[in-house]
Amino acid sequence: MFVSYKWLKEYIDLKDISAEELAEKITRSGIEVEGVEHKASSIKGVVVGYVMECEKHPNADKLNKCLVDLGGEAPVQIICGAKNVAKGQKVAVATVGAVLPGNFKIKKSKLRGEESNGMICSLQELGIEGKLIPKDFAEGIYVFPSDVEVGSDAIALLNLDDKILELGLTPNRSDCLSMLGVAYEVAAILGTDVKLPNTKGESSVEKASDYVSIKVEAPEENPLYVAKIIKNVKIGPSPLWMQTRLMAADIRPHNNVVDITNYILLEYGQPLHAFDYDKLGSKEIIVRLAHEGETIITLDDSKRTLKANHLVITNGKEPVAMAGVMGGANSEVGDTTTTVLLESAYFNGQTVRNASKDHGLRSEASARFEKGVDPNRIHDAAERAAKLIAEYADGEILEGIVEVNTMKIEPAVIEISLEKINRVLGTEITETQVLDIFTRLQFEVKTEDTTFIVTVPTRRGDITIQEDLIEEVARLYGYDHLPTTLPTGATTPGGLTDVQSKRRAAKRYLEGAGLYQAITYSLTNEEKSTMYALDKREPIRLAMPMSEERSHLRLSILPGLLDVVSYNLARKNESVALYEVGSVFLKTTDQEQPEEFEHLAGAITGIWHSQLWQGEKKSVDFFVAKGILEGLFDKLGVSHSIVYRAAAIEGMHPGRTAEILWNDEVIGFVGQIHPQVQKDMDLKETYVFELKTASIFANEVQPLHYTSIPRFPSMTRDIALVVDRNVEAGTLQQIIVSAGGSLLKEVSIFDLYEGEHMEPGKKSIAFSLKYFDPERTLTDEEVVKAHDKVLEAVKQQAGAELRG
Template identity: 40%
Template sequence: MKFSTNWLSQYVTINTGIDELSAALTMTGLEVDALHDRFAWLETIVAARIEKTAPHPNADKLKLCKVFTGKETIDIVCGAPNAKEGMIVPLALPGCVMPDGSVIKQGKIRGESSSGMLCSARELEIGEAAGGLLELDASIAPGTPLNKALNLSDHVFEIGLTPNRADCLSILGIAREVASIQKSKITKPELKISEAGGEAAGLAIVVIENPELCPRYAAKIILGAKIAPSPAWLQDRLKSVGLKPINNVVDITNFVMLETGQPLHAFDYDNLAGKQIIVRTAKEGDEFTTLDSKKRKLEDGMLMICDGEKPVAIAGVMGGENSEISDSTVNILLESAYFNPASIRKTAKVLGLGTDASHRFERGIDPLGTLYAAERAATLIAELTGGRLTDGTIDVNPVKFAPKPISISATRTNRLLGTNFSPSMMADMLRSIEFETQIEGDIIVAVPPSFRVDVTIPEDLMEEIARLSGYDNIPVTFPAIATADRTPASTFEFRMMIKRILTGLGFYEAINYSFISPKSYDRLGLSEIDSRRNSVEILNPLSEELAVMRTSLLPGIFDTMRKNISQQERNLRMFEVGKTFMPVINEKLPKETETLSIAWTGVREPNTWHSKSDSVDFYDIKGAAEAIFDNLRIRNVVFEKPDLDLYPYARPGYCTKISIDGKEAGILGEINPAVLKAYDIKQSALFMELNLDIVKQNYTSDRQYKQTPKYPSTSRDITLIIDKAISSAEIMEKIGSMKESLLETSWVCAVYEGTPVPEEKRSVSVRFVYRSAESTLEDDAVNKIHNRISDELRTGLGAVSP
């Protein structure tokens, strides 16, 4: 929101300096993003005295002037008829940039040297006179900058408003804030609001078919208007905030919108079929050409302003070519309405058409400000166009606005804000911005003014009190800290434990949105009937890429991996811990599951003099999983063949399902090449997805101490030729079922396939470590146990010795 101090001072007296005003506005929540003096450029224009004039030898209408700048006398060629000796006039020297963007240069005009330009008021855009030089007061000393000579200063503020402060999208709204800061009052232009009906009601009919989208529509009618350029004062007001003047009618609607915050629209009354205004919704596929000459396809439910035959405007957004004000317009129907903010916001977003009007409507305007703005604009139009304002107003108001009182406790407010205000002090603050208040002991009952549509709950009132007191005036205090230790929530502590384990393994944490694109499921290769496609949809998504709640963490971390690789970061170890959201039938809220995802790609170690740059493989990601379970002391973990229909994003033959105590907990392995291609990842990569809720069920914080062994261990190997269908996990499960007390540990240490092993077989070697806690083991005792285990493995698994 932009405003100038000259314009603002028409409604409130500014009693402070510009810097003090800027700081005060910022401290009340209206942050000043930019501040400049719009006449500061006149520093480059100086007052100069014409010492002597003479006819130009080569041009009848030009004069040669000797001009004193305050430092030197220079030659200027001038064509102004009023140039005469002794005049004090504005002088633009070479290098000066004029308002139209032109740069003054030294040169020759019809063969005579000219070292600058003497200026008129219009050339400097500080007046309308263009027929001669701007004559300055004779007492002004040559060399004085023009802004100082004319005492011209108008500071323009640019406020960075938060979306809730729609009331400050107007000069009057800013004036109310300044008046509150200075403890003064604002002065609104006084108007006599016309009664509903009268002559105007007989000239047009307004019908509202969708009162829930348009609770109020007011119209004024001006007859016999003459379209022309706006007067200088009106053009200057618009230029001060960066708007381009168009004509007197359009400029007035813009002026009143900026003044009051109420968007207005002027229709050519003679182009309205049936002299009707019908407010209704569009139908799917309707088309409409807006004022910018673009044909737009409408959607069902978009609110339109129509006449008796056709649409004439997209409500609250932009008017149409078929009813715009033109030079031939004589009679005008002026619209001032209140539209549902959500409806306008949706329409503007779908059409990609943001305007000053939609910007205000979609945030919420003053529902009781329609008549004042209509009367203000209609009065100005009649005055500046020479037209006649018809008696009365067309005012259709099917849904009345009723303000709602809000109650707050002074004690609770002080406790939350860290302040010590009395109820009367709080009430005075609220009254300063036009809230009606009553005090009932510790309770303050406030009725927000109609223009404060953002204040609806007690916390909003508390925020107003904090803001009006000045955020910098709220004392700084330290939060209360409990002296006793507090045990963190178990879920949070478990999540932090997982993060510590993974960072200890060299992984970096990634954090992604909980929203993903519906197309992510196609990239993962999920079937059309996969339950994970049944996502919770976001009602108002930030974009199409963030339209649904995630049912898997993998799309987010795969996309993060792609972005890093595109920046030449090819060696990545990443993890993310977060929730997935699965809808539940007949339940309002989805089921939330704590989940871990890992992505790993690149080389195992950097290529140095003592290591090779081998790429990570399946066993690296499996080792990471085993390290997680080992740190959590979870032993009942089984890695087994997965159902690839459930995990199409895993590369067949290079993945494994993870089960804990018989419950499926996740999957790990290589990413399917088709998925890598879908994510535009041009190198192999590994992944893991783990249900942490199941992992947590099997985790125990209990720790058991085992004394360091006193006696040495001894190891033996067994090599078996077994069917390829028998997994290593089955071998280890068989060994565990024997419950040999002296067997400390065992693991698969070698696997071989190929000649001379038969094609349907493979060779598996298992290492066994034996130890006794009571004595040193003798070889005979170890051999007996080892032979018994070997025999049982051969018998139970159908294995043979090589």
């Protein structure tokens, strides 16, 4: 909510408090003021000038030579390039020496040989956004009304010397979505009164009820509908002061009638709508729920198809407005309008929200209806608007109002004791102080012993229970004045759980290994939702997705990471290494929430290591990805329980993919993306991994046991085993470790041969075996005995033969 400091002064006595001091007081009372903007703080030397003469520049087709009276001794010549500049206009002139936004200084100059002593300004050049400027002046200079005084301060006339407070309102404080609401709040803070605007206008002898009848067929959605009729209206621009206030509140001026309805919206927080009475085509207004599939062309010239839960205003035959959201083009107030039907109503917030959301039409009006308007301001807002239309559009107000009123909203009455207020706040506030706070808030209050019976005005719909009253007392008493105490009793220091510690350790390790953390959407499209899923389940579709690309919950993190890799490659970031720790979602039943599990995934492509000076360059391959995981498992203390097994996974390279098993349970996989997928996604050779973290993060790691450095020498034996091509190296390694006994300490693979000297269908895998005993020196006989057991085991269990 944007609050004009100068406008606020019309309702309350600010007692010479500056805008900045007021902002501090409002913030301390519980509503955050996000900033105080003074648009004219850097603007100097801009006055109203009168264009006495205007002719084409002799040396430039697109420039005009103007003689401008600035209210001084003699007029000055100014060269202006605006298309709409003309003789007889009153315009904003930045004089020589003036400073405009952006520290733009005006100097005397020559343009195509002609002297220019200043600049005739557009509103954009004075710091007003183009989207807020009236359409007549959106391109070109701004022209003041003819009654402004030449030489007067243009900045003051445009209200740019005002200061605007931006309130960051929480949803419960919809009462402050109006100038009067803010005035009540500030009056309570300062302990002063609110001066309400005059709503009484003179009416003619003709009755409004002779012109229109109202029927409400949906009383729950529209319990109160008020209509007033104003005749003989003359459409034109609204007064300058009103236009500038609207622009300061981020609303674009249109014409006097529309601007007045917007002005009342800001002043009272009550949305209004003005219909061209002659365009309605009937003398009745019927408020009803729309027919399914019914259409309306709204003020933005869009044809909209309505649903059965949308509320519409009709002329008895067809919709003329979407209630609380937007009017129809068929009843729009325009230049030819002479009679206005003014609508002021209470619409159900959820109903307005449904229509606003369905059509993507969120406006100042719909936002207020959604949060709740004050039912006791609806009549006053209509009367105030009618009075202003009569005053600034020469309208004639017809006597009376036409309404349907089934409203049953009553003020909330809450009882609370002084003891409870002090007990909850930890204070010793007196009865007199509490009474003073409720009086400043303009709540009706009675006392019985030490109990307060408070009647809350309908403008404060957020106050319904005792705790709400306690909050009001606390914030106006002053949060800074509430006593502070330290906790008592035994306390325990906070700390991370074991799972949290391991998650952090995993992140630190991966980042140390050179991977960047990514955070991708949990929502994806139907096709990607099931790609690379470790657990195959039916994908979960959202009931109301924001788009088809974000319509399903993911079963795997990898599709999102691959999108990130593709995005980076498209922007010439050739080497990418990413990881993410996030949730995947598995369906249970249609009636239950999905199960949520944490996964860890990574994606790597490009150059992994390079030393260009030495001519070294290593691209990412399967063993880089696998090595990263091995380091991670070692860091987490689970490497002894991890086994890799060749696997065929859809979307992965058939010969460069391995499942990861932890205690015989498949917890993930690592490998290269299938070449076809890489091609489809414009990827280079890309390696990925994904793991379930629940098992490895929850695993209880045994304390570290240190052993002394061996004092006795070890013995190494290298063997090359010839086996069938389908025998996996990991299988052979497990057989060797099992057969080697306590003396075999290390087993590593150092060679694979499948060349021309090997018979068809065979391969040679070479292992290095290290034997030692930490307590003594081994003899050759002991090593040979243990080694023979290994050779026998690989022969019997894997059909391996020693390569000659």
